[in-house]
Amino acid sequence: EVQLLESGGGLAQPGGSLRLSCAASGFTLSNHVINWVRQAPGKGLEWVSSASGDNTYYTDSVKGRFTISSDSSKNTVYLQMNSLRAEDTAVYYCAKIGTGGGWYFEYWGQGTLVTVSS
Amino acid sequence: EVVLTQSPGTLSLSPGETATLSCRASQSVRNNYLAWYQQKPGQAPRLLIYGASSRATGIPDRFSGSGSGTGFTLTISRLEPEDFAVYHCHQFGNSPPTFGQGTKVEIK
Numbered sequence: 001e002v003q004l005l006e007s008g009g010g011l012a013q014p015g016g017s018l019r020l021s022c023a024a025s026g027f028t029l030s031n032h033v034i035n036w037v038r039q040a041p042g043k044g045l046e047w048v049s050s051a052s053g054d055n056t057y058y059t060d061s062v063k064g065r066f067t068i069s070s071d072s073s074k075n076t077v078y079l080q081m082n083s084l085r086a087e088d089t090a091v092y093y094c095a096k097i098g099t100g101g102g103w104y105f106e107y108w109g110q111g112t113l114v115t116v117s118s
Numbered sequence: 119e120v121v122l123t124q125s126p127g128t129l130s131l132s133p134g135e136t137a138t139l140s141c142r143a144s145q146s147v148r149n150n151y152l153a154w155y156q157q158k159p160g161q162a163p164r165l166l167i168y169g170a171s172s173r174a175t176g177i178p179d180r181f182s183g184s185g186s187g188t189g190f191t192l193t194i195s196r197l198e199p200e201d202f203a204v205y206h207c208h209q210f211g212n213s214p215p216t217f218g219q220g221t222k223v224e225i226k
Binding site for chain 2: 047
């Protein structure tokens with residue numbers, strides 16, 4: 001059974017850093033595209049970043065500030081978030097794409113809340 | 119980027135009725151790569167439909183997706199109590215992937 005478990009959220013000050021983790025089970029993470037999607041309080045969903053092998057992708061608002069990476073020995077993907085801003089406040093979900101063509105999000109973790117505030 | 123506009127913002131219906139949700143794209147979605155998700159309060163989104171019309175594993179057949187190009191529809195027939203939730207559309211045919219703002223289906 002595919003499972004994704006996020007951790008690492010919490011309160012950070014503007015300009016600060018956090019590292020989110022997404023531990024995968026039921027599949028080998030390095031063989032799949034893994035994504036981060038966020039949802040600000042009361043708002044819609046926003047794609048943040050994707051990793052496919054050595055290729056990484058980011059939404060414009062986080063380029064240069066966020067870095068997606070993975071540790072195959074731990075079957076875990078990370079999102080290093082630096083220079084945090086108030087507008088980064090959101091629930092962050094990791095998601096695995098499906099196999100039916102294209103990068104749609106078939107499996108989701110339960111999410112981890114990031115709050116950026118002084 | 120492709121802007122997805124969902125309508126209506128809120129749909130008030132009774133159990134047993136049919137819900138029709140619209141998702142319009144600002145430009146054609148390549149390969150009709152359009153997905154729908156259901157989200158309940160405090161929960162992660164759940165995949166319903168991908169590729170505009172393919173139901174995800176375990177999704178009841180009262181959920182159906184249709185459309186192509188710039189216009190897509192999610193139809194929920196015979197609404198069950200557990201169907202009252204927020205529904206998001208998502209295009210993944212054009213980069214970057216984008217989501218609509220969501221449609222809330224509430225009990226009338």
